[in-house]
Amino acid sequence: MRRISIITVILIILTAVGCHNENEIIYTGSNSVKKPMEALAKAYMQKNPQIKIKVMGSGSDSFHISNEVIYGQSREIKPEEEKWAKKYGPVQREKFCYGAIAIFVHPENPINGLDMEQLxxxxxxxxxxxxxxxxEDNPIAVVARGGRSGSEEFFEKEVLKEDKITNRRYSLGLNNEVVEIVSKHKFAIGYAEVAYVDNTVKTLTLAENPNTPGVLPELKNLKDQTYPLTRPLYLLIKEDAKANVKDFLNFILSPEGQTVLEDIQYAPIT
Structure with a gap:
C-alpha cells in the first residue's frame, strides 16, 4: 500500500507539472521586441488567466525555438539561421508590427535634428x-548597441552602409543602458528602440537627406514609414508548436492584438 501511495503521489506531481507546462508560453529573442511582447502577454493573459507567459529578452542572435517558445527578431533572418531553423522542423515567421530606432541626445544639447548623412x-x-x-563646439560621445544585437545590425546596415562604425564609441548591450548613459552625458548621442526612449533624453528628428524635412519616430510616421529608421519586427514559432502558442500568435495578429500594439506606439501591420 505504501508503494502504491508513493507512485500515486509521483504521478500527481508529474501530471501537475505537465499541466503547468502545457499552459506556459515563453517569449525569448530580441530585447527590442520584448517591450511590445510584455504588453501583448498582459492583454492575452487577462483574456486567458489559465495561461502564463514568461517574457525574456536574450537578443536576436540567441536563436532558439521549441514547441512552447515564441521567438522575436528585430531584423531580417540570416541564411545561417534559416538553416538552423530547419533542424527544428518547419517554422512559421510573421511580421507583427513596425517599430523604429530613435536617435537621441542629452536634453541640454541644442541640436534638434539630423539627416541620415550627418548621422x-x-x-x-x-x-x-x-x-x-x-x-556647439564640443566633442561628440558616440554611444551604440553592442553584442551583435538586431538593432545594432539594422542600424549599421541602414545608416553606415559600407562604412564601419567608429572605434571611439561606447558599446552597450541593452536599449535602456544606452538611454541611461546618454541622459548623463551632455555631449553624447545614442540610438535605441523607440519604446525604450523617455524624457530623460531628447529625441531628434531625422531626415532622409538635407533637402527633406526631419520627422520624429512617432506613430503616424511609423505608419506611413516616413521616419527613415522605421523597421518591421518579427515573431517565429514552430509550425507544430503547442496550441496555446499558436493561439497567442493569432491574437497578436488579430485586430485586438494590433490595437494593443498601437496603444503603445507601435505601428500595426493591418
Missing amino acids: RKIYSGQVKNWKEVGG
Whole structure:
C-alpha cells in the first residue's frame, strides 16, 4: 500500500507539472521586441488567466525555438539561421508590427535634428564635434548597441552602409543602458528602440537627406514609414508548436492584438 501511495503521489506531481507546462508560453529573442511582447502577454493573459507567459529578452542572435517558445527578431533572418531553423522542423515567421530606432541626445544639447548623412558621418567617426553639424563646439560621445544585437545590425546596415562604425564609441548591450548613459552625458548621442526612449533624453528628428524635412519616430510616421529608421519586427514559432502558442500568435495578429500594439506606439501591420 505504501508503494502504491508513493507512485500515486509521483504521478500527481508529474501530471501537475505537465499541466503547468502545457499552459506556459515563453517569449525569448530580441530585447527590442520584448517591450511590445510584455504588453501583448498582459492583454492575452487577462483574456486567458489559465495561461502564463514568461517574457525574456536574450537578443536576436540567441536563436532558439521549441514547441512552447515564441521567438522575436528585430531584423531580417540570416541564411545561417534559416538553416538552423530547419533542424527544428518547419517554422512559421510573421511580421507583427513596425517599430523604429530613435536617435537621441542629452536634453541640454541644442541640436534638434539630423539627416541620415550627418548621422552616418557621426557614427563612422568622420564627424567628431557637434559644431560640424550645427551644434556647439564640443566633442561628440558616440554611444551604440553592442553584442551583435538586431538593432545594432539594422542600424549599421541602414545608416553606415559600407562604412564601419567608429572605434571611439561606447558599446552597450541593452536599449535602456544606452538611454541611461546618454541622459548623463551632455555631449553624447545614442540610438535605441523607440519604446525604450523617455524624457530623460531628447529625441531628434531625422531626415532622409538635407533637402527633406526631419520627422520624429512617432506613430503616424511609423505608419506611413516616413521616419527613415522605421523597421518591421518579427515573431517565429514552430509550425507544430503547442496550441496555446499558436493561439497567442493569432491574437497578436488579430485586430485586438494590433490595437494593443498601437496603444503603445507601435505601428500595426493591418
